[in-house]
Amino acid sequence: xxxxxxTGYMGAGKTTLGKAFARKMNVPFVDLDWYIEERFHKTVGExxxxxxxxxxxxxxxxxxxxxxxxxxxxxxxxxxxxxxFDNMEFMNRxxxxxxxxxxxxxxxxxxxxxxxxRPILQGKEDDELKAFIIxxxxxxxxxxxxxxxxxxxxxxxxxxxxxxxxxxxQELLGL
Ligand SMILES: Nc1ncnc2c1ncn2[C@@H]1O[C@H](COP(=O)(O)OP(=O)(O)O)[C@@H](O)[C@H]1O
Ligand SMILES: O=C(O)C1=C[C@@H](OP(=O)(O)O)[C@@H](O)[C@H](O)C1
Ligand SMILES: [Mg+2]
Numbered sequence: 285x286x287x288x289x290x291t292g293y294m295g296a297g298k299t300t301l302g303k304a305f306a307r308k309m310n311v312p313f314v315d316l317d318w319y320i321e322e323r324f325h326k327t328v329g330e331x332x333x334x335x336x337x338x339x340x341x342x343x344x345x346x347x348x349x350x351x352x353x354x355x356x357x358x359x360x361x362x363x364x365x366x367x368x369f370d371n372m373e374f375m376n377r378x379x380x381x382x383x384x385x386x387x388x389x390x391x392x393x394x395x396x397x398x399x400x401x402r403p404i405l406q407g408k409e410d411d412e413l414k415a416f417i418i419x420x421x422x423x424x425x426x427x428x429x430x431x432x433x434x435x436x437x438x439x440x441x442x443x444x445x446x447x448x449x450x451x452x453x454q455e456l457l458g459l
Contacts (some may be wrong), residue, residue, distance in 0.1 A: 285355050286311055286459065289375045291431055292384035293421060294363040294402050295394040297440040301384065301449055302360035308450045309459065311356045316365060320347050328362070332403040341368045352378050364404075367427040376432060380457060383431035388418050390438050433457065 286309065290298045299315050306313030317328050320343065324331060331340050344365055351359055352374070359379075366372040366381075375381045392414045399405035399413065408416060433456055439445045 286357070287352070287355060287379035288358045288457070289379050289381045290358070290360045290384060291366045291372075291375070291381060291428060292363065292386065292437070293391055293417070293424065293428075294405065295391045295398065296363070296384040296386045297437045297449075298360035298363070298384055300440055300446065301437060301453070302358050304446050304450050305453055306358035308454070309358065311358060312354070314351050314354065314357055314359045316344065316347060316351060316359060316361045319351055320344065323347065327401070329401065329403045329406075337404075345369050345371060348374070363424075366430070367424050372427050372430045376430065380433065381431040382433045382435050382453070382457070383428045384437040385428075385434050386437050388414070388421060391417050391421075 290302045290305075292298055299317075302315065303313050320331070321327055324343075326334070328340070331343065335343065341364070344362060345368065348361065348365060348371055351357070361375075366375065372381070395402070395405060395417065396410060396413060399408065405413065405416070435453055435456055437449060440449055
């Protein structure tokens with residue numbers, strides 16, 4: 285039975301790599317944010333606005349427990365999921381956890397063009413965004429580093445790099 289959780293900061297490539305990895309492993313892919321959006325018929329941004337971050341985190345925890353029931357699955361969490369409640373401990377208990385480790389400069393490059401759909405980053409100018417990413421990584425590191433595996437995901441810029449990353453991830457997990 286394969287139940288793998290991909291974690292890491294926003295822009296680390298959890299969704300991109302998770303999707304490609306699940307396809308290669310021939311198992312279903314679940315992106316926790318997409319699952320939440322489908323279940324509630326609302327975007328993550330709308331849920332943040334309506335319920336505040338506290339409300340979103342509660343819902344995220346409940347949905348994490350729901351998707352963790354699936355067997356043979358690759359699950360990409362949202363970047364904050366491992367850092368609230370006992371979510372990280374829970375994932376370590378029920379599956380294999382991978383921290384997608386990405387250099388802050390790379391995260392900044394990816395997120396400055398992909399921040400609109402991420403409520404926490406909205407309205408941040410470049411300087412502020414960079415400082416925010418660095419600070420958030422420091423705060424979240426104690427959670428992310430509880431993952432059983434650490435995977436460098438600095439290179440996910442094209443199909444070839446993604447394919448290479450999928451192979452490396454398979455080797456890391458011994459699959
Ligand atoms: N080749 C690329 N060049 C620049 N940005 C990219 C490229 N590929 C992906 N991104 C952006 O980087 C982000 C990382 O991908 P994603 O899988 O969504 O990360 P996560 O799910 O960890 O937040 C995405 O928002 C995407 O828009
Ligand atoms: O890091 C975070 O706190 C968040 C990350 C997002 O997921 P991605 O990491 O897939 O962008 C999403 O769950 C929400 O916007 C909050
Ligand atoms: Mg994602």
